[in-house]
Amino acid sequence: MSLPTSARLTIDLDALAHNFAVLRAQAAGADAAPVIKADGYGLGAAQVARRLWAEGAQGFFVARLSEGESLRAALGAEHPATIYVLDGFLAGAGPRLAAARLTPVLSSLPQIEAATTFAAASGQALAVALQVDTGMNRQGLTLAEAEAVAQSGDRLRGLDIVLLMSHLGSATSPDDPRNELQLGRFAQVRRLFPGVRTSFAASAGIMLGPDYRNDLIRPGISLYGGGPEERPDARLHAVAKFEAPILYIRNVEPGEMIGYGSHTVIDSPTRVAVVGAGYADGIIRASRNGGYGWLAGERRPVIIVTMDLIALDIGPAQARIGDWVELLGPNVLLDDIATAAGTVAHECLVRLSTRAERIYLGEV
Ligand SMILES: *Cc1c(COP(=O)(O)O)cnc(C)c1O
Numbered sequence: 001m002s003l004p005t006s007a008r009l010t011i012d013l014d015a016l017a018h019n020f021a022v023l024r025a026q027a028a029g030a031d032a033a034p035v036i037k038a039d040g041y042g043l044g045a046a047q048v049a050r051r052l053w054a055e056g057a058q059g060f061f062v063a064r065l066s067e068g069e070s071l072r073a074a075l076g077a078e079h080p081a082t083i084y085v086l087d088g089f090l091a092g093a094g095p096r097l098a099a100a101r102l103t104p105v106l107s108s109l110p111q112i113e114a115a116t117t118f119a120a121a122s123g124q125a126l127a128v129a130l131q132v133d134t135g136m137n138r139q140g141l142t143l144a145e146a147e148a149v150a151q152s153g154d155r156l157r158g159l160d161i162v163l164l165m166s167h168l169g170s171a172t173s174p175d176d177p178r179n180e181l182q183l184g185r186f187a188q189v190r191r192l193f194p195g196v197r198t199s200f201a202a203s204a205g206i207m208l209g210p211d212y213r214n215d216l217i218r219p220g221i222s223l224y225g226g227g228p229e230e231r232p233d234a235r236l237h238a239v240a241k242f243e244a245p246i247l248y249i250r251n252v253e254p255g256e257m258i259g260y261g262s263h264t265v266i267d268s269p270t271r272v273a274v275v276g277a278g279y280a281d282g283i284i285r286a287s288r289n290g291g292y293g294w295l296a297g298e299r300r301p302v303i304i305v306t307m308d309l310i311a312l313d314i315g316p317a318q319a320r321i322g323d324w325v326e327l328l329g330p331n332v333l334l335d336d337i338a339t340a341a342g343t344v345a346h347e348c349l350v351r352l353s354t355r356a357e358r359i360y361l362g363e364v
Contacts, residue, residue: 003245003321006245007242007281007357008359009358010240010241010243010361011360012238012240013239014361015225015237016048016239016362017052017054019223020052020219021055027206031216032057032219033058033060034052036048036049036060036062038350041224041346042282043239043240044358045062045067046070049071049081050079051362052223053081060084061083061218061220062085065102069100084102085102088107088108088111090114093114104129105128105129105131106131107131107140107141112156115128115159116157127160130146131165132186132189134186135168135181136167140166150192162196163196163197164198165216166185171201171205172229174229186198197214197215201218202218202220202221204230205217206219224240224345225239226338226349227335230338238329238330238333240328240349241326241328242283242326242356243329244356245321245322245324245325246275246320246324246325248321249272251269252271255267270303270313271314273312275293275309275310276308278310280307280353282353284305284337286340286343287340287348288303288305290340291337293310293326295325296323298317299331312325328352334349
């Protein structure tokens with residue numbers, strides 16, 4: 001009998017398509033442009049984009065210029081999607097943006113200047129999105145800058161503004177009054193650019209209600225199975241399933257330590273399974289504090305996470321060397337593991353490394 005030799009990451013593109021449909025139904029009437037920055041939240045931007053194109057997505061958001069270029073190459077001529085680059089128009093980026101037909105999201109006055117200069121030199125209108133900061137204080141024109149730019153048409157010469165957008169900072173807390181504050185500010189901005197399509201909501205914003213959805217939603221984490229409000233949402237299915245085989249099973253006596261540095265000392269007889277995955281595979285080390293795996297139909301607490309090995313307390317479970325333990329997936333919820341690790345679901349996904357074998361289900 002041969003046993004598994006490596007951990008595996010199964011990426012279920014049918015679950016992705018399901019989540020896309022859930023989010024679109026939630027925002028009926030709006031278009032949806034999936035966010036596939038950071039290699040599709042670590043799951044493979046090319047596979048994710050091709051599948052979502054087949055499901056009707058016509059635009060995608062990436063963060064970096066290089067991500068936009070790779071995505072354009074992966075999509076090829078047969079998928080002429082709009083690719084928005086959140087980093088915008090960095091000095092000198094014009095020829096590369098143009099060559100890959102990317103749409104920069106302009107987020108500052110210097111970016112607007114660089115874009116108008118490039119458009120003037122190329123003699124062609126340049127399609128751009130414009131981002132306004134309505135309260136996050138991270139990126140985007142201030143309200144005063146947006147007003148100044150809108151009122152002097154000259155400062156946008158040569159630019160074809162295809163989208164006006166802003167981003168919510170508190171959408172995972174639906175009752176936070178900052179959501180309404182941002183909504184009010186965005187309404188002001190929209191009045192400055194009549195007739196331009198607008199986009200406001202990422203995953204969590206989509207759930208805040210119709211006022212937040214605008215013309216185009218930008219879902220990221222919820223497509224990949226993360227509950228938009230940083231807790232599990234039963235409508236969304238896990239897209240990533242990470243599993244590792246049991247390499248060793250041992251009994252540990254009270255008073256013995258497990259792993260490094262005697263931080264973890266056992267106080268009652270414990271049956272431990274050690275599986276072949278660790279933080280080098282992207283399982284966050286801090287997730288031992290409340291994290292769990294799934295074996296023989298039950299949750300099993302994680303005891304320690306080291307670089308290549310994870311120890312779980314498996315109690316009386318039926319288990320043998322070579323059995324698979326799920327460490328993330330339909331039974332080990334992304335949001336639970338994120339909470340255990342003191343982080344967000346986004347980070348749990350983007351950290352998944354390429355060491356494990358990757359298997360795609362439902363690829364087009
Ligand atoms: C990352 C990002 C998104 C997607 O956010 P999720 O929380 O993953 O849905 C949307 N818009 C902008 C501007 C982003 O940076």
